[in-house]
Amino acid sequence: MPGEAAGDLDSEKTRERELVRRCVAGDVAAQHELVRRYSALVWSLCIRAGLSPAEAEDVSQEIFWRAFQALPGFRGNSRLSTWLSTVALRRIVDHHRSPARRDIAVGAPSDPGFPLPKQPASPSPETDAELSQRRQRVRAALDGLAEPARSVLVAYYLGEIPVLEIARILRMPEGTIKTHLHRGRQTLRDHLRDLC
Amino acid sequence: MLSCLDFCDRLYDEDCRHALAGRGPLPSDISVHLLGCAGCRLVWAEASEDLATLPVLLLEPAPAALQADLGVAVIKGMELPPALDWTAGITWAAIGAVLPALAAVAGPLPSWLAALGPLSLSLVGASFAFAANAAHESLREAIG
Numbered sequence: 205m206p207g208e209a210a211g212d213l214d215s216e217k218t219r220e221r222e223l224v225r226r227c228v229a230g231d232v233a234a235q236h237e238l239v240r241r242y243s244a245l246v247w248s249l250c251i252r253a254g255l256s257p258a259e260a261e262d263v264s265q266e267i268f269w270r271a272f273q274a275l276p277g278f279r280g281n282s283r284l285s286t287w288l289s290t291v292a293l294r295r296i297v298d299h300h301r302s303p304a305r306r307d308i309a310v311g312a313p314s315d316p317g318f319p320l321p322k323q324p325a326s327p328s329p330e331t332d333a334e335l336s337q338r339r340q341r342v343r344a345a346l347d348g349l350a351e352p353a354r355s356v357l358v359a360y361y362l363g364e365i366p367v368l369e370i371a372r373i374l375r376m377p378e379g380t381i382k383t384h385l386h387r388g389r390q391t392l393r394d395h396l397r398d399l400c
Numbered sequence: 401m402l403s404c405l406d407f408c409d410r411l412y413d414e415d416c417r418h419a420l421a422g423r424g425p426l427p428s429d430i431s432v433h434l435l436g437c438a439g440c441r442l443v444w445a446e447a448s449e450d451l452a453t454l455p456v457l458l459l460e461p462a463p464a465a466l467q468a469d470l471g472v473a474v475i476k477g478m479e480l481p482p483a484l485d486w487t488a489g490i491t492w493a494a495i496g497a498v499l500p501a502l503a504a505v506a507g508p509l510p511s512w513l514a515a516l517g518p519l520s521l522s523l524v525g526a527s528f529a530f531a532a533n534a535a536h537e538s539l540r541e542a543i544g
Contacts, residue, residue, distance in 0.1 A: 235474045243470060247462035261466050268470055302487065335457075342457045360412070361454040367412050382412050389450055 220284040228276050239268060242288050245362070249292045252346060252358040255299065263299055267292045289363025293355065293373050300351060338396060345395035349388055356381055357388035402433040407440050411447045420448045488537075489530050496529025497522040 226234035246267050250260035271291045278287055346354050352374055359365045359373075360381075367385070371378045402410065410416055410430060418424030426434075434441055500521035503509060513521065 232474060236471060239467070239470045239474055243462035243467050244459055247466060248459045251460070252458050257463070261463070261469075264462065264466055265469060265473065268473070338453075339457050339460070342454070358458060361451070362458040364417075364455075366414050366417075379409070382409050385412050386408060389447075392454065393446070393450070 217280055217283065221280045224275055224278050224280070224284065227272070235272070238284075242285060243268075245285055246288065246292050249289060249358055249363055250296060252343075252362060253296045253300075253355045254346075254351065255296070259299070263295055267295050270295060283364070286364045286366075289359065289365050290369060290373070293359045293363060293365060293370070296355060297352075297373055300355070341395045342392055345392045349391060352376070353384040353388050356384040357392070360385055402429050404433075404437060404440055407433050407437070408443060411443070416447075417451065420444070420451045489533050492529040492533040493526040496525035496527070498525075499529075500525045 223234055223238060227238055243264070246264045247260060250263050250267075251257065255263060267288075271288055274291065278284070282290075346357070349357065356370055356374070359370050360367065365373075367378055367381050371381045374381070407430070410427075411420075415424060415427045416430060419426045419430070430444075434444060500509075500513075501518060504514075504518065504521075508514070509521075516524070
């Protein structure tokens with residue numbers, strides 16, 4: 205039920221505000237908790253947006269550094285994961301735009317010998333195999349997308365960043381972002397269709 | 401009344417995201433369109449499926465080394481080095497250095513400015529431009 209889901213969301217927001225309050229107050233345990241909760245999200249945003257594992261590690265650290273600096277300004281209007289994803293997207297976009305990045309010959313994850321990150325562990329071997337296969341398909345489909353389409357798709361679905369915010373960060377019209385999302389979804393669906 | 405094209409655009413708006421995820425009510429314009437369009441009912445179902453499955457497929461755990469580094473950084477008070485974009489700063493400083501020279505070429509400068517000399521003017525221009533860029537970056541960061 206939407207009402208129940210909205211109630212869950214409210215209590216989650218309350219928990220997040222409390223976590224942020226403790227982090228800002230200097231509670232190291234809370235800061236560890238924030239990193240533990242969101243490191244997978246930040247890492248995935250970086251790696252799925254086309255950064256190499258080495259770049260993703262550096263950029264992830266910078267994102268957390270920036271997030272901790274900006275945390276006192278978190279008002280709880282959005283979910284903490286969305287707020288953190290916005291911080292991450294800004295940094296990823298800067299990274300994509302930096303001239304140093306353009307000079308680096310970075311291979312695509314589909315290239316032979318490209319160091320792929322480890323796959324997550326799942327409880328059931330059967331589910332694990334299927335999920336792994338679907339993840340590989342999604343990764344291959346994302347590799348086929350050019351920037352900024354890839355970052356747009358990742359920001360919207362993984363970061364849950366609203367279209368308007370993505371448009372603001374990427375300095376693009378809202379309609380262009382929606383077009384990227386529509387085409388990107390179709391590409392991913394085409395890659396996943398064979399598995400269904 | 402929404403057209404099918406408008407319907408596809410509306411799918412990515414936040415009220416629709418909430419409805420697709422079961423976190424909010426169905427917007428009235430969407431509800432009306434769905435009643436009369438079988439094709440868009442399929443599109444809506446696919447969008448709902450994508451919203452549920454794509455985050456799972458896109459998410460993966462962070463490497464242990466990164467988690468360890470972040471853990472150490474937390475203990476040290478998150479003293480990670482900030483990424484300073486020197487390229488942008490230097491570019492703006494260069495622009496700031498060249499502008500006084502261009503202004504001098506374009507026309508005579510006020511006497512109090514001309515008295516500084518071309519080198520001093522360029523240094524002042526570069527400093528102002530570098531500082532303005534740094535301030536802009538800080539402001540953008542603070543606004544979040």
